Amino acid sequence: MALTRTTRSKLSRTQKEALDCYVFMSPAIIGMVVFLLGPILFSAYISFTNYSILKSPVWVGLGNYIGLFNDEFFWLSMKITFIYAAVSVPLGLVVSLLLAMLLNQNLKGIYLFRVIYYMPAVISGVAVALLWKWLFNPEFGLLNWFIGLFGIQGPQWIYSQDWALTSLILMSLWSVGGSMLIYLAGLQGIPTELYEAAEIDGAGRFRRFLNVTIPMLSPVIFFNLVMGIIGSLQVFTEGYVMTQGGPNNSTLFAVLYLYRQAFNYYSMGYASAMAWMLFLVILAFTLLVFKSSPMWVFYEEAKAKKTSKARGRTA
Incomplete structure (x- = not known):
C-alpha cells in the first residue's frame, strides 16, 4: 500500500487526505468484514444446510425453516x-x-x-x-x-x-x-x-x-x-x-x-x-x-x- 515519493507527489491534496483516511480506516473495515459481515453471510448460507461442524454442509433448502414451524x-x-x-x-x-x-x-x-x-x-x-x-x-x-x-x-x-x-x-x-x-x-x-x-x-x-x-x-x-x-x-x-x-x-x-x-x-x-x-x-x-x-x-x-x-x- 505504500506509495513512492514520485507517485505521491502527483496526487492532489484532496486525494492524499482521502488515501490517508482509507489507510487509517482499513483495520476497522477489514475487521468488520472478516469478523462481522463474513460470519453473518456464512450463517445465512448454512441456515439452508444440514451442518454439524464435523461434516460438510448438505443443502436442504427450506428444510430447517419448515422444521421450526x-x-x-x-x-x-x-x-x-x-x-x-x-x-x-x-x-x-x-x-x-x-x-x-x-x-x-x-x-x-x-x-x-x-x-x-x-x-x-x-x-x-x-x-x-x-x-x-x-x-x-x-x-x-x-x-x-x-x-x-x-x-x-x-x-x-x-x-x-x-x-x-x-x-x-x-x-x-x-x-x-x-x-x-x-x-x-x-x-x-x-x-x-x-x-x-x-x-x-x-x-x-x-x-x-x-x-x-x-x-x-x-x-x-x-x-x-x-x-x-x-x-x-x-x-x-x-x-x-x-x-x-x-x-x-x-x-x-x-x-x-x-x-x-x-x-x-x-x-x-x-x-x-x-x-x-x-x-x-x-x-x-x-x-x-x-x-x-x-x-x-x-x-x-x-x-x-x-x-x-x-x-x-x-x-
Missing part, C-alpha cells in the same frame, strides 16, 4: 421470550424514569447517588447471574431472609416453575441504571420555562409531568424502548447460568434454545435458521415501533419547522 420447543421458547419482553421492557422503562426523576433533584450528595444507581448497569454478565442466584436461593438467600423478618414464607423463586420467569423479570431491574442515565440527561435538557409557563397556567405537578415532561422526553423514551425490545428478545445469560432453561423449560428463552441446538446437538444449520427467524422478529418489532413513532414521539425542531411553514403559507 413444527418444533414445539421453538414456539415455547418464543412464547417465553415474548412474555419476558412484554413485562420487563415496560417495567424497566417506568422504574428507570422514576429513578431519573428522583435523581434529578438539586440536593447535596446527589452525584454520589447517581453513581450508586448507575454502577449495577456496568457490572453485568455471569457475575451478576451468580449473585442473583444466591439472592434467590430459597434456603439461605437474602430475599427470603428479608421476607421472613415479616413472618412471610418466601417462594422458591428460580427453583419453582411458577416463579422462575417472574424472578428473572424482577432481576432485569438490576440494569435500569443505563436507561436511568439517559432519562436523566433528557430531563436536564427540558427548558425550565416550559414548567414555569405551565405552572402559571394553573397546571399541577401531575399535569406538568403529563403535558411537559412526557412529550419532551418522548425521543428518549423511544430510544430506550427500541433498545429494551432488542435486548430483551436476546436474553440468554440469566437463563443459561441461573436456571439452564428450567424448571420444566419455564425459562427456555429463544437464544438459549438456539444455543442448545448449536452447541449441545451440533445442529448448526438449524440453529442458524433460528437465529435468522429471531432476527426477523426483532426487526419486525423495531420497525413497528419506528412506524408508530410519529403518533407519540415529539421532536421540538420538527414542530418548529411545521409552525414556520404554516406561518409562511398564511403570510
